[in-house]
Amino acid sequence: MVDSVRLDELSWPEFAAKIAAGAPVLLPLGSTEQHGPHLPLNVDVVLPTGVCERIAREVGGLVAPTVAYGCKSMPRSGGGEQFPGTLSVDAHTFALVLRDVIRNLARQGVRRLVVVNGHYENLWPSVEGLDLARREIARDGITDFTVMRLEYWDFAQRATLESIFPAGFPGIELEHASLMETSLMLVLRPDLVEMDKVPSDGPATFPPYDRFPVPDDFGLPPSGVLAVATGSTTEKGEALMADYVTHISAAIRKEFGL
Amino acid sequence: MVDSVRLDELSWPEFAAKIAAGAPVLLPLGSTEQHGPHLPLNVDVVLPTGVCERIAREVGGLVAPTVAYGCKSMPRSGGGEQFPGTLSVDAHTFALVLRDVIRNLARQGVRRLVVVNGHYENLWPSVEGLDLARREIARDGITDFTVMRLEYWDFAQRATLESIFPAGFPGIELEHASLMETSLMLVLRPDLVEMDKVPSDGPATFPPYDRFPVPDDFGLPPSGVLAVATGSTTEKGEALMADYVTHISAAIRKEFGL
C-alpha cells in the first residue's frame, strides 16, 4: 500500500478506506504569483502544501491537490497583476473551483474538511466558494458536513513573531515575498531560493487605498518584495512552521473531536 | 539561476526573460480521478506533466502548473463520478479556469501556447475555455497569439501501438487505467504503481450510449480499469513516451517556426 498523506497518491480503494475511517481532508489554496527576484512563482503553492502535509501526518489526514492558480494579485498585498509570472483567475472562477471540489468531497463521504489558504487574495473568494458548496451540500441532503477555513499565517504565535521581528512585526500584508515566506521556503524548497538576489528596495510605502492604473509614486518596490527578506533563515522558517503545525493541528483536533 | 522547465519554479525576472525570448509555454490539463486499484488518483496529472516537461526540454519551453481538477468523469471513458476519489469540476468551471489562465498568459507576453490535455473528459471544456480566452485576447488588441491544443495520446504511432497491442488496439477511451497509462506511470512514478493489485475484471462491455442512473448491467468493471492493465511494462511506457515527445515536439517546431 502506498504510504502517503497526499490524497492523489492513493488509489481509489485506499482513499475510500481512509475517508470511511473519518480522516479529515486538507485542501490547500495557492497561487502562481511573483515573489521577488529571489523566490519562485510557486511560493504560495509550496508553503500551504508543505504546511498541510505536516499537519496531515499529525492528525491522520489527507491532503487534496493544491489549487495552483489563485485569485488576482493586488498591488498592496502581492504586487499586482502587472508583474510577469502572476497568473491569476477571477474571483468567480476561483469560487466555482472550490464549490465544485468541496461539493464532490462531501458527495464522496468527506465530513471533515480544512481549507488552508496560502495566498492572501484567495481569502474572500474561498469564503464564497465554501458558502456556495455548503448551500449545495445541504440541498443534497448532507447534514453533518463540518469545515474549517483558515489562513495558515494567522497561527504564528506572538512570541515567535517577536523573536523573528525584534523591531516589530510589519503586518502580514507586507510580508509578501519577505522574511517569513523566504524563511519558510528555505525549509521546504531551499533549491528554489536565491538568497544572493534578495533585493533591498523595500519596504513598500503604500497609501491606504487602491488606485488604478497604479501610479508611479504608489510606493511599490520594483522588486515585488513588499517588506524585507534580508535575514531570512531556515531556523526562522522552522520556528514558524512549528507554530503552524502545532496550532492548526490542535484546532483541527478540537473542532473535529479527534 | 534556477534551472527548471517548470514555469512556477522560476522567479518573475527569469520568467520574463524566457518569455521575452519567445519560449513556448505548455499548459498540462489533468484530473483527480479513479484509475483502478493499482494506480493513484493523480495519473492524469502525472502523465501530461511528465510529457510536457520532456517536450519543454526539447523545444526550449516552459511548463505552466498543471490544472489538477478536471472535468467530470464519464462511465464509458473514466468510470464515472460514483467512484471514490474522483473529484471533478463542472465543464463551465473548467472552461473559466482555462479562459483566465490563458488570457493572463497572453497579457504577460506569451504568444506561443500549447494546451496538452491528459484527461479525456477535458477535451471539450478545454476547447471552450480556449475559445473564450482567444475572444478576450483579440478584444484586448493582441493579434499575434497562436495556440495548439492536443490530447497527448493521439501522438502514439501506429507501429508502437501494434507492438504494444499485438491483438489490436482497443481504442483510447477504454485505455483508462489500462495498459498504456499503467506503463507510462511505471516510467514516471513507479513508486505509485502497485502491479500486484492489477485487476482482471475487464474489459468493459459498454453499450453505445450513456444511461443515468448507471444500471448494474452497464458493463462497467467494478475495479474501474476499463480495458486490461496486465502486461504493463516500463519498456512499453518508454516507447509511448518517446512517440509523444518526438512527435509533439516536431509539431510545435513546425507550427511555431522554432
Place this chain on the structure above:
Amino acid sequence: MVDSVRLDELSWPEFAAKIAAGAPVLLPLGSTEQHGPHLPLNVDVVLPTGVCERIAREVGGLVAPTVAYGCKSMPRSGGGEQFPGTLSVDAHTFALVLRDVIRNLARQGVRRLVVVNGHYENLWPSVEGLDLARREIARDGITDFTVMRLEYWDFAQRATLESIFPAGFPGIELEHASLMETSLMLVLRPDLVEMDKVPSDGPATFPPYDRFPVPDDFGLPPSGVLAVATGSTTEKGEALMADYVTHISAAIRKEFGL
C-alpha cells in the same frame, strides 16, 4: 385528435395524457452549420429529428423540438467557425438550454428521456447540460428520472459500414458532410441535396491537434466536406437509417422496460 409523434404538435391535454401513460420523450440536438456546397446548413437538425421521429413511432414516444443552434464547430470535425452559415452557441449556453429543458420535462412528469445528439461538437456540452439538470431534478425531490444520451451514428452496424465503405470506414469525425450524411439527407430531404455540387477536394489531412488561427496548410478541404460525398445514395441512407431506428429502439426498450 392530432396524430403526431411531435410533442409540439399536440395540445397540452394530449401531451399530458401521453406522458401520464409513460411515453418516453426523445430530445434531438442539432446545429446550424456548413455541410459543404451540396448540402444545406440544417443537416444536423434534419437527421436527428428524422431519426427520432422514426424511433418514436417504434416505441410510442414523443419528439421534443430540436435544439437548432449547436455548440461551436471545430475545424477537425465540422470545418470550423470561419465557414459562412455556421451559427453556434457557446458550450455554456448550450448546456444551460439542456439543463432548463430537461428540468422542465422532469417537472412535468417525464421520467424516460432520450437525448439524441446529431452534431459532434454537442457531445460534451450535452453531457454537462444533462448533469446539471439531473442535479437539480434530484434536489427537486424527483428520484425516478431515467435518461439515455447518445450519438445516433454510433448505432450503425459493422456490416452496414463495411457494405457502404468497402475500402474501410474513415471514422466518424471525418464523415462531416460526407457519404453518410449525404445519403441520409437523400432519404429525409432530397429536395435540399444538390448532388451535382458534390466537391472533390477531400478528404481532409488534419494533423492530430487543433491550431488557432487555423493555418493555410491545415489539411482542411475548402469545400467543408471533410471526407468524400461521392457515391451517396438513398439506398445507403436507408440502410443506415434502418440501423439507427432498429438498434436505438431496442436500447430504449431495454433500458426503460418497454
Place this chain on the structure above:
Amino acid sequence: MVDSVRLDELSWPEFAAKIAAGAPVLLPLGSTEQHGPHLPLNVDVVLPTGVCERIAREVGGLVAPTVAYGCKSMPRSGGGEQFPGTLSVDAHTFALVLRDVIRNLARQGVRRLVVVNGHYENLWPSVEGLDLARREIARDGITDFTVMRLEYWDFAQRATLESIFPAGFPGIELEHASLMETSLMLVLRPDLVEMDKVPSDGPATFPPYDRFPVPDDFGLPPSGVLAVATGSTTEKGEALMADYVTHISAAIRKEFGL
C-alpha cells in the same frame, strides 16, 4: 440552387452570396407552451416563423432557425409554468442564446437583422440578449451593425382589430390561445387546430399582480385560453397576417434603406 427563404435550407456558399448582397436576416423567437385544448404547443413557433417567411419574400431576406424554447410562461400572459407541455428556459439562458446567435450572425457579415418575437414572455430577455450581443459586436470592431426588434402583433392595424373585435380589443396579453392566435393558426397550420375543442371557460379575470403559488381564485381559466377563441376564422387570420407582412416589411425597408 435551392430556392428557399429559410437560411438553414441553403448551402454555405448560397448563404454567403445572399449575405454579401446585403440580405436582411429575420430571427423568429418562439416557445413551446400550452395554447389551450384546441391548439398545439408550437403556436408561438409556427406564427412568427410564418410571418417571417412571408416578410422575407417581400424584402429579399432570409429566415434564421426559430428559437423553439422560450422564456418562462407567466400566469397572466400565458397561463404559467404549471400547464403540461410548457417547456421554458430561464431568461438568462434565453438571453445567452440570442447573444451567441446574433454575435455569430454579425461575425459572418450580417449587418441588417430583425428579431421577430412571437412569445410575450420573450420580450425582455430578447432585449437583454440583443444588448449583450451588440456590446460584444462593437468590441469586435464591427461598427455598422443595425438591428430591429419587434413583437409581430404590434403591427395589427386599428381598423383590422376593430373589425375582428367589434366589441372592443381585450388587449394583447389576454389574446393567448385566443381569437387572434387561433385564426392565424387556421391560416398556417389548419391541420393542428381542433375547433371542436375550443373551450368556453374564459375570459380570464386576473387581478393586477402576480401571486405565487398561484391561488385557486386567481381567475385563470382551466383551459389555458385566456380570452375567447370562439369565432376564429381563416379570414380573420389572413387579415391579421396581411397587416403584419405589409407593415413590418415597410418598416424594414425604411430602416434598412431597401
Place this chain on the structure above:
Amino acid sequence: MVDSVRLDELSWPEFAAKIAAGAPVLLPLGSTEQHGPHLPLNVDVVLPTGVCERIAREVGGLVAPTVAYGCKSMPRSGGGEQFPGTLSVDAHTFALVLRDVIRNLARQGVRRLVVVNGHYENLWPSVEGLDLARREIARDGITDFTVMRLEYWDFAQRATLESIFPAGFPGIELEHASLMETSLMLVLRPDLVEMDKVPSDGPATFPPYDRFPVPDDFGLPPSGVLAVATGSTTEKGEALMADYVTHISAAIRKEFGL
C-alpha cells in the same frame, strides 16, 4: 424602540420580533434613470419607496431597502441608455440581486413578501429573480413562502385616470417623466421638482419596434419626457397615491389573509 416601517431602521431584535409576528415585507425596485430636465434621476426610487412606506403603515408591514440600480432603460419606455445619468445594470445582474435578497428574506423567516416595482424595465428581470429565488427556497425546504409581485401604477383606478387625463390616458409606457410621475413627485419630494423646466417637446411618436442604433427620426423627445408633464399637480399625485395605497393594501390583505 425605533418607530419606523423601514426594515433597515430597526435593530436586529426589532426586525426579528416583527417577522416572527407575521409582518409582510415590501421590497421596492427602483432605478437611477433620466426623468427629463424637471425631475431628478431618483424618481423610480422615490415613488415605489413612498408607495411602500404608506402601504406598510396600512398593513403593518416593513419596507426593505429599495434596489436603486434598475434594469437597462429602453428608448420607447425610458428614453434609453444614451441619456446622461441613466445608470443601469444588466437583467442578469438585477435578477441575481433579487434572487439573493429574496432567498435571504425567506431564510430569515419572512413568509409574506410583496415585490413592488417602480421602473418599467425591471418587470421581467424581477420575474426572473423571483423565480430563481422561489426555486432555491423550495429546495431549502421552505414550503409556505408566498409572494406578490406588481407594478404599482397598475392600481390606478379608471375613474382617477379619466379625471387626470380628460383627453384619454396615453398608456403607461409613455408616462415616463410625464404627468403621473411628476404629480407623484410633487407629493413625495417637491423640493426636487423644477416645474419651470417642464419641456414641451413631447409626446413621443415611436414606431412599434426597437431599432439600434437609435435613429434620429425615432420620435424620441430630446428632453426625455415621453408624453407631457404640463399640468402636473400635487392634487393629481395625491389622487394616484390614494389609489395605489388603498388597492395594493387591499390586495395584500386578501392574499395574505391579514
Place this chain on the structure above:
Amino acid sequence: MVDSVRLDELSWPEFAAKIAAGAPVLLPLGSTEQHGPHLPLNVDVVLPTGVCERIAREVGGLVAPTVAYGCKSMPRSGGGEQFPGTLSVDAHTFALVLRDVIRNLARQGVRRLVVVNGHYENLWPSVEGLDLARREIARDGITDFTVMRLEYWDFAQRATLESIFPAGFPGIELEHASLMETSLMLVLRPDLVEMDKVPSDGPATFPPYDRFPVPDDFGLPPSGVLAVATGSTTEKGEALMADYVTHISAAIRKEFGL
C-alpha cells in the same frame, strides 16, 4: 437648480454638466446587516453615505446611490448570516452590480471614480467588480478612466485612535457595531441609536479560523456587538469623521490633480 451632492437628486442635464466639468463621483458600498441591539440594520449604508456626502462637498464631487445590499456577513467580522436582518448577496452578484454600475458611469463620461466601502465583507467583491469593469471599459476604448477604492475606516489617524481607545485599538474587524460605528451613528443618525440597549457581552474571543456550522463556543457575543460600544459619543464620532473627510479628500485631490 437643485443644490445637492447626491447624483440621483440632479436632473440629467444637471448631471451631464457636472460630469463634463470633471466632477469626481463617489460610489458608497453598504450592506443591510445586524449591528447589535442598539443600532439599526442600515449602519453600513448610513456611514459611507455620510462620509461620501461630506467629501463630495469638499472636492466638488457627486455621490452615486449607495449599494444597500452587501456581500455575505462573516461571523468573525460581522456576526454572520444567521443573525436576523442580515440580508446579503453573493460575492458574484455584488461584483456584477459594481461591474455594471461602474461600466455605465465610464460610458457616461465619468473619468474620476472613488469607490468607498463601508462594509468589511465587500472588500474583495468590490475589487473583483472593479476589475471586471475596468477590463470592459478598456475594451470599449476608454483609456483615461482612473479610480480609487478604499475602506473609509483606514483613514482614521493614529492620534485619533489612541485618543478614542486609550487602552489600545482592538483592530478594525472587531469594531463591528462597536465604539467607532456607534459614535459615527450618533453623528449621522442619532435618532436610530438606542444607547440604553448597548450590550455588555463582548468582546468576541474568536479563534483564528472560520468554522461552519458555527459552534456554540466560537466566542461570538450573542448581541452581535463584536467589541464594546460602551462609551460611544458624538464627539468621538466627529473626530473620526473629521479624519475620514480630511484625509480622503486630500487623497482624492492628489490622485485626480484637483
